[in-house]
Amino acid sequence: MAIKPITGMLRRTFVVDLTIAGVIGFAMGNAFWYGYHMPRTNARDNFYRKLEQERAAEKA
Template sequence: MAIAPITGMLRKRFWLDISTGLGLGLSAGAAFWYGYELKARAHQEAFYLKLEKEKLAAAQS
């Protein structure tokens, strides 16, 4: 039993669904990365930098 090829409206709808999904996925990923992840990493880096400075100060004392 052969499957009929995707033609006409279904093919147009398929490409619309794929492009919409990719566009929304990339937009959500960028919003997460720039809205949350970079701020969280900066906060984490500041914490570890402070911790390292405290360790160096304690070692010099």
Template sequence: MPIAPITGKLRKTLITDIAIAFGLGIGGGYAYWYGIHVPVDQKRENFYAKLAREKQQKQCMINNNVSMQESIMSKNDTNTISQK
């Protein structure tokens, strides 16, 4: 009894290897993207948003102080004029 030739084994193995490689590659890509990249990116965005908020608050405080000083100076000017 002769052994039947094995046909199509190379093609089946090649297709299986390619399918596994694509599956693992896509799975690894998703794991990296959503497990590492997105959280780091969100952390960076939160940092810069906080920095912008603090800068804006500081600028508002400076503007308020300048306007308060201007109003005080204008009151002093009117008092000086009225005293003369």
């Protein structure tokens, strides 16, 4: 037999690919969440908090 049989190689590559995809997906998800989403949400919340405080100050 000139060529060695390939055993377990496909499974190992699949597990490695799946692990790498999971790690990259998790990292990109965190980068989006904490790098874009949370700062925008905090800015929006601060804007409405300030607006509400101004409205409350006008009524008082």
